[in-house]
Amino acid sequence: MKLGLIGGGNIGKFLLQSINNDQLVDGAQFVGLYTRNQEKANELAEQYDLRSYQTIDELIASDIDVIVEAATVEVVRTHAASILTHGKDLVVSSVGAFSDNDYFLQLETICKEHGTTIHLPSGAVGGLDILKAAKAIGALQEVALTTTKPPHALNGVSLEKKTVLFEGNAYEAIKQFPKNINVSIILSLAGLGSKETKVKIIADPKASKNSHEITAKGAFGNVKLVVENDPMPNNPKTSYLAALSVLSTLKHKDQSIKVG
Ligand SMILES: NC(=O)C1=CN([C@@H]2O[C@H](COP(=O)(O)OP(=O)(O)OC[C@H]3O[C@@H](n4cnc5c(N)ncnc54)[C@H](OP(=O)(O)O)[C@@H]3O)[C@@H](O)[C@H]2O)C=CC1
Ligand SMILES: O=C([O-])CC(=O)C(=O)O
Numbered sequence: 334m335k336l337g338l339i340g341g342g343n344i345g346k347f348l349l350q351s352i353n354n355d356q357l358v359d360g361a362q363f364v365g366l367y368t369r370n371q372e373k374a375n376e377l378a379e380q381y382d383l384r385s386y387q388t389i390d391e392l393i394a395s396d397i398d399v400i401v402e403a404a405t406v407e408v409v410r411t412h413a414a415s416i417l418t419h420g421k422d423l424v425v426s427s428v429g430a431f432s433d434n435d436y437f438l439q440l441e442t443i444c445k446e447h448g449t450t451i452h453l454p455s456g457a458v459g460g461l462d463i464l465k466a467a468k469a470i471g472a473l474q475e476v477a478l479t480t481t482k483p484p485h486a487l488n489g490v491s492l493e494k495k496t497v498l499f500e501g502n503a504y505e506a507i508k509q510f511p512k513n514i515n516v517s518i519i520l521s522l523a524g525l526g527s528k529e530t531k532v533k534i535i536a537d538p539k540a541s542k543n544s545h546e547i548t549a550k551g552a553f554g555n556v557k558l559v560v561e562n563d564p565m566p567n568n569p570k571t572s573y574l575a576a577l578s579v580l581s582t583l584k585h586k587d588q589s590i591k592v593g
Contacts, residue, residue, distance in 0.1 A: 334361040334587070337397040337421070339389060339412070340404030341368030341377050343568040344426050347576040348401060348583075353381040358584050367392040368404070393419050399586075401579065406430045406511045413440055417449045424452045424586075426579055429507040429515040432527045454582040457572035458516045458545050460558045462593045464524035472552030476524040477531040478503070478517050479546040484536040486569040487513055492538050499534040506532040512570055516545055524549065543572045 336352070338345055345368065351357045367386045368374045378385035386392040389412050393400065400416050401424045402409055409430035416423050417440065431437050431453070444450060455461050458478075467473040484492045487510070499506055503517035504527035514534060521527040543562040549555065562572030585591070 334358075334399060334583075335365075335397045336361055336363045336583070337365040337367075337392050337395065337400045338363050339367050339392065339400060339402045339408060340426070341366060341370070341373050342403065343565045343571050344403035344576045344579060346377070347565070348403065348580060349377060349381045349383075351580050352583070353383065357580065361583060363401075365392050365395050365397055390415070393421065397421060399424060399583075401583070402426055403579065406507070406515075410436070413451070414443055417443045417447055417451070420447055420449060422450045422452065422586075424454070424579060424582055426454070426456070426575065427511075427515060428453050428456060428522070429511055429518045431522060432504050432507045432518050434526060437522070452582050452586065453519060453522065454575075454578040456516050456519050456578050457543065457562050457575040458520060458547060458558075458560055460547050460549070460556060461519065461523040463553070463556050464520065464549060467549070467551040467553045468524055470552070473524055473549065474551045475531075476520060476529070476547070476549045477533075478520055479533045479535065480514060480516065480544070481535040481537050481540050481546075482513070482543045483540045483569065484538055486543060486564060487534065487536045490536075492536055495535060495537045495539070497533060498536050499532065501532060503527040503530040503532050506534065510534060515575075520547065543569075 367389050374385040399422045403426045406427040406429040503521045506514045517532045521530040545560045547558045565571045
């Protein structure tokens with residue numbers, strides 16, 4: 334499996350190390366890369382023995398099977414359709430790009446027309462299996478997420494006490510916090526949609542973890558799941574689990590037996 338990477342930040346570097354150096358995904362290798370900073374792109378290309386491209390379009394047109402996005406919501410919105418129409422599968426970190434249902438359906442149509450697939454990792458949360466199972470018979474009634482992070486992992490403003498920065502639905506949350514609340518959109522896609530998924534974002538100066546509390550109820554009963562994430566060393570905004578989940582998606586992409 335020949336992989337192309339967009340974004341050479343925390344998740345991107347973690348994937349390069351895990352796949353090209355540590356060979357954690359059988360038969361897979363990153364062969365091409367685009368990231369905004371060309372100097373960084375060239376350094377990574379040399380370090381991980383792959384080609385760096387000057388534009389995303391050149392990367393898309395190159396001889397690769399799968400593009401892995403680890404950049405921004407905006408990058409996904411701008412390039413996803415082109416990636417899929419070029420016959421490449423797409424693995425997305427910035428799942429917030431899919432907050433709009435019409436856009437989601439538009440990309441789904443493109444996938445069907447071109448025989449391509451979009452993979453959306455669970456990111457820094459879990460429990461998607463429960464939401465999907467309950468939704469299958471329309472038995473899901475309510476999904477809510479409370480995300481608590483230290484202020485420096487959110488808007489960077491220094492705060493003396495715990496402060497609610499946002500309360501509303503996932504659709505508005507990702508508009509206001511596009512780098513922080515992708516998790517609300519993966520929960521929306523598994524469950525009730527971005528307009529019906531409740532979100533609260535709290536900045537807590539005493540917090541050392543990025544925590545996500547998910548509650549849901551429906552005909553199945555109810556669930557409460559708290560994921561207390563350690564941040565990645567170089568980017569406190571991103572939890573380690575988010576990077577692990579992208580790696581796991583790549584590892585299981587073509588497996589014959591699917592778990593969950
Ligand atoms: N699904 C989930 O649960 C989670 C998703 N995420 C999302 O995953 C994405 C990646 O996260 P992370 O690696 O930590 O982020 P980083 O900020 O560490 O890295 C992002 C990278 O993307 C590059 N970039 C920015 N804009 C562009 C562009 N227009 N074209 C190409 N590259 C670009 C940056 O380049 P430069 O260095 O030049 O700025 C940087 O290398 C983010 O959108 C983040 O919000 C994060 C955590 C959880
Ligand atoms: O990494 C996390 O804990 C969550 C996050 O930033 C996001 O969902 O965008």
